[in-house]
Structure formats: C-alpha cells, structure tokens
Amino acid sequence: MTLDRAYYLLAAFYSLIVIIGVIAILAGGGTLLAPIHLLLGALSVIGLWGYILKRGxxxxxxxxxxxxxxxxxxxIQMFIMLTTALSSVLLTWMLTSSIFSVMLVIMLYRYGDRDQPLWASDEERTAARQLDVLLSDSSPLTAIKRDGSRENSVKVTKSNGGYRASVTRRSQEGQERFEERFQYPETLVFFLEKFTSVTVDDFRRSASLDDRESAAATV
Structure with a gap:
C-alpha cells in the first residue's frame, strides 16, 4: 500500500465517522456536546482532505x-485514562481515538503552514513564476514603492534555501527594517503585495531601469 492510498483511506475513515455522527444526532442520540464534537470533526475532515488533495x-x-x-x-483524554478507572470498552475507545487524533493533529498542523503553493491564488502563481524567472536572471532584485510620504524599499534574494525579502519602511514617523524568509515564491509574492504593496511589475521596471543605466554607462 502506498502512502497516498493510506492517506485516502484515513480520510475516508474519518469522513465515515462524521457521517455516522450526523445520523446518530438526527436519530436523537448523543450528548449535549455531541454537536460541538461533530463540528470539530467535520472541520478536521475538510482540512485532512485539503492536505491530501493539496488544495486550500x-x-x-x-x-x-x-x-x-x-x-x-x-x-485531556490521556489524563482521564491515567487517573480514572474506566471500563475496558471505554478505555479501548479513548485510546484508539487518541492514536488516530495524533496523526490528524500532525496533518492539520502541516496543512496550516502558509508557506505552501496550495494557498496561492492563480494570480499569485502567475506572478511567482515571473518573479522566479527574474531572480534566476538577476539576484538580488530591488524595488521601491512610494505612497505619499511613505516609502517601501524591498530587496529580494534567491538562494538554495529559498527566498529572502529585506524590507525597509520609511515615513514621517521614522524607519523600520525587517526580513522574512520563504520556501516558495508564491508565498513571497503574497507577502510583498499584502505588506509592502510591491508587485512583480515593480521589480521588472526596476530591472529594466538598471539595464538602461548600465548600457548608458558602457556607452
């Protein structure tokens, strides 16, 4: 059995549990906390399928x-099992539930990592490919975005370890500098557009200007 097939079977198993839970509640079974457990289970299954299918x-x-x-x-379940005298059936159920939940926790934690292409929009994927080409031709790249009295200066570098963005923000209140590192260019594009308003076109214009200045200096 391949790992992907095992993931699909696990997701199908969790989905079946949620369906059984819905049927039980509709039939009048369960406790007052059952709807909350069912909601958490349904959300977890959605995240699990997203992790397996590589979709956001x-x-x-x-x-x-x-x-x-x-x-x-x-x-909490482990604490109850260690401190409370439980029946063999309940103990088996809680132990099995905890074991399966550990795997689910790991997958959901990985799924929640923003630095993944699956969270990128189509526009961000297109821009990421363009930025990657620019960085392959010339690294680092710099761009400046001005908005009134505010100025954002960004230097982007590509290396074997991923991508690094060095940002300098200037305004009348002062100056702020910080760096962020990313594994994928899609996340880099998202960060630049959201937090600095710098786009790939800004890097392209800056690179073209540098080329013209270099050509003029050569002449």
Missing part, C-alpha cells in the same frame, strides 16, 4: 489553532 480550503490561519484544540483534547 477556508483560511490557512484556522488550521493550526484547530490542531491545537485537538491536541488539548488528546491530552
């Missing part, structure tokens, strides 16, 4: 907190 569902910032909630639930 909902918001990436929600999956790691959800993984944290599930991890807390595992700890």
């Amino acid at each position: 569902f909902m918001n990436p910032r929600m999956w790691r907190p959800l993984a944290g909630v599930l991890a807390v639930g595992i700890v």
Whole structure:
C-alpha cells in the first residue's frame, strides 16, 4: 500500500465517522456536546482532505489553532485514562481515538503552514513564476514603492534555501527594517503585495531601469 492510498483511506475513515455522527444526532442520540464534537470533526475532515488533495480550503490561519484544540483534547483524554478507572470498552475507545487524533493533529498542523503553493491564488502563481524567472536572471532584485510620504524599499534574494525579502519602511514617523524568509515564491509574492504593496511589475521596471543605466554607462 502506498502512502497516498493510506492517506485516502484515513480520510475516508474519518469522513465515515462524521457521517455516522450526523445520523446518530438526527436519530436523537448523543450528548449535549455531541454537536460541538461533530463540528470539530467535520472541520478536521475538510482540512485532512485539503492536505491530501493539496488544495486550500477556508483560511490557512484556522488550521493550526484547530490542531491545537485537538491536541488539548488528546491530552485531556490521556489524563482521564491515567487517573480514572474506566471500563475496558471505554478505555479501548479513548485510546484508539487518541492514536488516530495524533496523526490528524500532525496533518492539520502541516496543512496550516502558509508557506505552501496550495494557498496561492492563480494570480499569485502567475506572478511567482515571473518573479522566479527574474531572480534566476538577476539576484538580488530591488524595488521601491512610494505612497505619499511613505516609502517601501524591498530587496529580494534567491538562494538554495529559498527566498529572502529585506524590507525597509520609511515615513514621517521614522524607519523600520525587517526580513522574512520563504520556501516558495508564491508565498513571497503574497507577502510583498499584502505588506509592502510591491508587485512583480515593480521589480521588472526596476530591472529594466538598471539595464538602461548600465548600457548608458558602457556607452
């Protein structure tokens, strides 16, 4: 059995559990907390399928907190198993649930990593390919974005370890400098557009200007 097939079977298993839970609630079974457990389970299954299919569902910032909630639930279950006299059936059920939940927590935590191409839009993927070509031709690249009294200066570098963006923000209030590192160019494009308003076109214009200045200096 391949790893991908095992993932699909695991996702199908969790999906079946959620379906059974829905049927049980509709039939009048379960406790008052059953709808909450079912909601968490349904969200976890969505994230699990997204992780397996390499597709972004909902918001990436929600999956790691959800993984944290599930991890807390595992700890609580383990504490109950160690401190409470449980029947063999209940003990087996809680132990099995905890074991399967550990794998789910790991997958959801990885799925919530924003630095993945699966969270990029089509426009960001296109821009990432263009930026990667520019960086392959010339690294580092620099660009400046001005908006009134504010100025964002960005230097982007590509290396074997990924991509690095060095940002300098200037305004009347002062100056701020920081760096961010990314594994994928799609995430770099997202970061630049959201936090600096710098686009690939800005780097392209800056590179063209540098080429013209170099040609003029040579002449």
